[in-house]
Amino acid sequence: xxxxxxxxxxxxxAIIALSVFAVGCRTSANSRYFGETVPPTxxxxxxxxxPEPESLDPQIPDGQPEARIFLALYEGLVEYDPKDxxxxxxIAESWEISRKxxxxxxxxxxxxxxxxxxxxxxxxxxxxxxxxxxxxxxSRTAELGYFIKYAKAFNAKSVFVKKNNQFLLAKDFAPAxxxxxxxxxxNKSPENEQAVSSSAIAETEFHQFIKSPDRLVVSGDExxxxxxxxxxxxxxxxxxxxxxxxxxxxxxxxxxxDDYTLRITLRQSAPFFLGLLAHQFFRPVxxxxxEKYGKAWTRPENIVTSGAFKVxxxxxxxxxxxxxxPNYWDAQNVKLDEIDFYSVEEQTTILNLYKAGxxxxxxxxxxxxxxxxxxxPFKDEYLNFPEIFTQYYSMNMKKPPFxxxxxxxxxxxxxxxxxxxxxxxxxxxxxxxxxxxxxxxYEKARSAVSEELRLKSNTSxxxxxxxxxxxxxxxRQLLAEAGFAVQQNNNAYTCPSFPADKIALSYNTFExxxxxxxxxxxxxxxxxxxxxxxxxxxxxxxxPMKNAVDYDGLALTLWSADYLDPYTFLGLQYGISNNGGxxxxxxxxxxxxxxxxxxxNPQTRYEKLARAEAYAMNQQPFIPLTVGSTNWMKxxxxxxxxxxxxxxxxxxxxYIERDPSKWDSNVENIMK
Amino acid sequence: xxxxxxxxxxxxxxxxxxxxxxxxxxxxxAPGNFYTSEKKLSPAIEKNIREKYxxxxxxLQQYLIxxxxxxxxxxxxxxxxxxxxxxxxxxRTVPVSATIGILAYLLALLIGLTTGTLxxxxxxxxxxxxxMAFAMLGxxxxxxxxxxxxxxxxxxxxxxxxxxxxxxxxxxxxxxxPVVTLALxxxxxxxxxxxxxxxxxxxxxxxxTARAKGLSERxxxxxxxxxxxxxPVVSFTGPALAGLLAGTVVIERIFALPGLxxxxxxxCLNRDETLILGxxxxxxxxxxxxxxxxxxxxxxxxxxxxx
Numbered sequence: 001x002x003x004x005x006x007x008x009x010x011x012x013x014a015i016i017a018l019s020v021f022a023v024g025c026r027t028s029a030n031s032r033y034f035g036e037t038v039p040p041t042x043x044x045x046x047x048x049x050x051p052e053p054e055s056l057d058p059q060i061p062d063g064q065p066e067a068r069i070f071l072a073l074y075e076g077l078v079e080y081d082p083k084d085x086x087x088x089x090x091i092a093e094s095w096e097i098s099r100k101x102x103x104x105x106x107x108x109x110x111x112x113x114x115x116x117x118x119x120x121x122x123x124x125x126x127x128x129x130x131x132x133x134x135x136x137x138x139s140r141t142a143e144l145g146y147f148i149k150y151a152k153a154f155n156a157k158s159v160f161v162k163k164n165n166q167f168l169l170a171k172d173f174a175p176a177x178x179x180x181x182x183x184x185x186x187n188k189s190p191e192n193e194q195a196v197s198s199s200a201i202a203e204t205e206f207h208q209f210i211k212s213p214d215r216l217v218v219s220g221d222e223x224x225x226x227x228x229x230x231x232x233x234x235x236x237x238x239x240x241x242x243x244x245x246x247x248x249x250x251x252x253x254x255x256x257x258d259d260y261t262l263r264i265t266l267r268q269s270a271p272f273f274l275g276l277l278a279h280q281f282f283r284p285v286x287x288x289x290x291e292k293y294g295k296a297w298t299r300p301e302n303i304v305t306s307g308a309f310k311v312x313x314x315x316x317x318x319x320x321x322x323x324x325x326p327n328y329w330d331a332q333n334v335k336l337d338e339i340d341f342y343s344v345e346e347q348t349t350i351l352n353l354y355k356a357g358x359x360x361x362x363x364x365x366x367x368x369x370x371x372x373x374x375x376x377p378f379k380d381e382y383l384n385f386p387e388i389f390t391q392y393y394s395m396n397m398k399k400p401p402f403x404x405x406x407x408x409x410x411x412x413x414x415x416x417x418x419x420x421x422x423x424x425x426x427x428x429x430x431x432x433x434x435x436x437x438x439x440x441x442y443e444k445a446r447s448a449v450s451e452e453l454r455l456k457s458n459t460s461x462x463x464x465x466x467x468x469x470x471x472x473x474x475x476r477q478l479l480a481e482a483g484f485a486v487q488q489n490n491n492a493y494t495c496p497s498f499p500a501d502k503i504a505l506s507y508n509t510f511e512x513x514x515x516x517x518x519x520x521x522x523x524x525x526x527x528x529x530x531x532x533x534x535x536x537x538x539x540x541x542x543x544p545m546k547n548a549v550d551y552d553g554l555a556l557t558l559w560s561a562d563y564l565d566p567y568t569f570l571g572l573q574y575g576i577s578n579n580g581g582x583x584x585x586x587x588x589x590x591x592x593x594x595x596x597x598x599x600x601n602p603q604t605r606y607e608k609l610a611r612a613e614a615y616a617m618n619q620q621p622f623i624p625l626t627v628g629s630t631n632w633m634k635x636x637x638x639x640x641x642x643x644x645x646x647x648x649x650x651x652x653x654x655y656i657e658r659d660p661s662k663w664d665s666n667v668e669n670i671m672k
Numbered sequence: 673x674x675x676x677x678x679x680x681x682x683x684x685x686x687x688x689x690x691x692x693x694x695x696x697x698x699x700x701x702a703p704g705n706f707y708t709s710e711k712k713l714s715p716a717i718e719k720n721i722r723e724k725y726x727x728x729x730x731x732l733q734q735y736l737i738x739x740x741x742x743x744x745x746x747x748x749x750x751x752x753x754x755x756x757x758x759x760x761x762x763x764r765t766v767p768v769s770a771t772i773g774i775l776a777y778l779l780a781l782l783i784g785l786t787t788g789t790l791x792x793x794x795x796x797x798x799x800x801x802x803x804m805a806f807a808m809l810g811x812x813x814x815x816x817x818x819x820x821x822x823x824x825x826x827x828x829x830x831x832x833x834x835x836x837x838x839x840x841x842x843x844x845x846x847x848x849x850p851v852v853t854l855a856l857x858x859x860x861x862x863x864x865x866x867x868x869x870x871x872x873x874x875x876x877x878x879x880x881t882a883r884a885k886g887l888s889e890r891x892x893x894x895x896x897x898x899x900x901x902x903x904p905v906v907s908f909t910g911p912a913l914a915g916l917l918a919g920t921v922v923i924e925r926i927f928a929l930p931g932l933x934x935x936x937x938x939x940c941l942n943r944d945e946t947l948i949l950g951x952x953x954x955x956x957x958x959x960x961x962x963x964x965x966x967x968x969x970x971x972x973x974x975x976x977x978x979x
Binding site for chain 1: 710720721834838926
């Protein structure tokens with residue numbers, strides 16, 4: 001028996017030794033690349049975009065994983081540039097914009113076709129937009145399109161008010177407090193009146209209607225109307241003995257002038273609207289399939305798409321295979337024959353698949369923080385580029401102690417964000433509401449405004465540049481000024497009067513959120529002597545609490561840009577019920593943003609936005625923490641896949657390079 | 673016997689409804705909703721959603737509608753994955769989980785019964801100690817540790833097997849790692865149960881009688897001892913099989929398998945009420961039937977048990 005055991009042990013040892021040998025051979029052969037690096041034999045890209053897509057209907061999901069899939073399946077009026085995401089012509093070949101930037105006329109290409117061969121016309125867009133805003137579609141992203149005239153009214157089932165056979169106008173009933181919000185009529189001068197002027201487009205009846213002064217829109221619900229009257233007594237006479245006409249899809253500011261000319265009319269100037277149009281919500285959906293199959297139109301056997309790819313096979317929770325769409329107008333330039341989008345969520349599983357060569361690339365932030373140092377040296381594969389994903393701590397400004405500006409500033413200044421960014425490895429410090437990566441033009445405007453404010457405040461350039469940076473000394477001083485004196489004993493600080501036990505730092509359960517919270521907690525303890533308790537909560541429990549500003553102390557806010565304009569970040573604090581989670585509301589700030597957005601000159605607009613940003617930052621509604629940088633990998637043979645700031649890829653430019661001499665080496669140069 | 677079975681089957685339906693009702697209550701008590709996401713919805717959009725899904729109706733009415741639908745076997749569409757109905761998701765994911773589960777259980781039985789029986793027959797030998805130590809190890813190391821270690825060795829060092837994903841029912845290479853990972857824990861458990869059961873039976877009078885009759889050792893063990901010694905394993909098999917059919921969350925997530933366990937976790941995180949209730953109803957009925965099957969098997973294996 002004993003002898004037998006010994007034999008087993010020897011056998012085991014032999015197997016282990018052999019395995020180690022095999023491992024050694026394998027890794028040394030390929031050490032330049034991470035794991036198996038063999039291009040697939042077909043023109044196919046195997047990609048992990050995240051979890052199972054919620055739906056293949058572009059007007060339903062609001063997540064990034066689906067957005068990437070929709071970029072393959074549907075094409076919009078404009079598309080994202082593969083490198084910097086600015087809007088480039090797609091189904092719309094060209095466009096004209098009114099001087100007030102509230103009307104857009106798009107000229108569609110005549111060779112655009114659905115995957116079933118039917119031409120894509122302006123009426124397809126009209127249908128798609130109306131469907132997107134229709135209340136029964138229950139699109140969660142419809143709000144992005146509320147800039148389109150009457151779109152919000154249609155989406156909210158609101159009504160027009162008709163009295164004596166005449167529609168009442170909004171301007172006659174504007175409440176005194178809202179008069180300042182710059183309704184388009186208020187500043188209409190003759191030269192502003194003119195719509196898109198250069199093209200010789202015939203005036204239509206619809207256009208006359210949509211350009212006429214805004215009609216009064218009130219809620220379709222009687223109780224809501226009664227509430228509105230309470231707020232604005234002027235409405236009372238309007239609503240008595242009136243007829244209520246529901247706002248219909250036909251009333252929204254979208255018009256097919258002819259088969260290949262589309263006009264979109266907005267309710268206000270929106271200089272960023274063109275960039276917004278690349279969002280999946282605005283991509284056309286196939287009327288022919290939706291009307292024929294109803295809810296089942298997104299099934300692989302029924303679905304019709306407008307993009308470079310069409311659905312080949314969909315195995316939910318496993319894989320979505322899309323193949324080249326031969327009817328796509330630019331099909332000859334689409335290089336991939338197929339993309340397989342795998343649904344995988346576990347980060348380590350994704351990396352395992354990548355290392356084993358089962359996938360060729362994966363989406364952003366899938367590398368766990370503990371692996372980043374291991375992956376960085378793979379210079380041909382690891383992509384570390386600026387992006388538009390920010391992290392803040394919101395503070396409950398409605399309750400003590402964070403209702404005090406000095407407390408908010410003290411908590412901000414006592415965090416060493418450079419150290420935090422280094423600790424996070426894939427982040428850079430953030431000192432403002434919007435990240436510097438959004439646009440270089442805005443960056444210029446921001447520094448001009450900053451310089452102007454510096455001169456006004458009479459501070460030295462150095463002092464000014466560091467005013468929002470880590471400064472524990474100043475933080476303690478501010479906290480003391482707020483009434484919470486910081487005491488020093490034996491090199492350690494304490495702040496006994498601060499009600500740390502009454503507040504908490506809340507975040508949704510996620511490894512990196514915890515790491516950041518612990519880091520920041522240590523900073524406050526060290527620099528202010530305040531020990532803030534941490535509170536982690538499940539995502540769906542955390543969100544409603546934060547959105548309602550129903551927490552004590554601080555809460556995490558993560559934000560990624562919907563479009564490449566600083567407004568997507570500045571808008572976080574806009575309006576009385578905003579996404580900022582701090583309960584910040586300042587009519588002056590709103591006014592500054594409104595003014596900026598009705599500015600026609602882009603550079604002046606940026607300056608005005610920068611001024612508004614500086615104004616809001618002075619009140620510190622947020623503690624800006626870090627801005628992300630991309631954190632993903634691709635095999636060197638995958639070409640044309642760029643680390644743009646939103647990780648939104650234009651798949652039609654992607655190809656598989658089989659000649660190793662042409663593979664990407666040192667991806668730092670990839671954007672050049 | 674038949675009466676016993678009928679009685680048990682009849683009680684399954686109300687039991688399942690109680691389980692579903694409790695689950696519904698818990699889902700409703702949990703904060704958040706299937707449509708909550710990072711971006712705050714405008715009140716108009718939220719209202720549209722609540723109207724569409726009947727969330728604006730009185731709670732009792734919503735409960736009755738839900739129970740009515742479940743009784744009719746209509747679980748509705750998933751709230752999150754709107755393109756798919758709950759029935760469809762069950763039909764698609766259960767076979768995946770069942771394949772992995774049944775294969776793992778067969779493998780576990782093979783390993784567990786052999787080592788358990790051998791250990792019992794050679795009690796206190798080094799074989800006994802060795803296999804039981806191994807079983808202890810297998811039972812105490814969780815599968816989220818064993819799985820990644822196997823992946824590391826066989827997928828990332830040796831490049832022999834794919835590290836994850838499902839490749840159809842015939843994609844044997846993709847099945848090996850999850851099945852082995854899952855089997856190891858059950859094998860360890862079964863080995864210990866078998867050993868304990870066999871040790872008890874081997875000492876009993878009827879085995880002595882069988883030996884006294886002059887039966888061969890093989891006949892004693894296979895015809896008489898195993899039958900009694902396996903009772904603990906049988907009672908373990910029912911719930912274990914039901915659990916395996918219903919999917920194993922950890923394995924399915926580590927290996928990115930499109931099985932029921934993976935979907936179940938997702939549905940809870942998504943507050944996907946229809947999907948949660950559908951899965952709970954399915955799994956609870958499955959477990960109750962599995963327990964019934966165990967009771968029937970008892971009667972077959974142990975002549976002393978009669979219903």
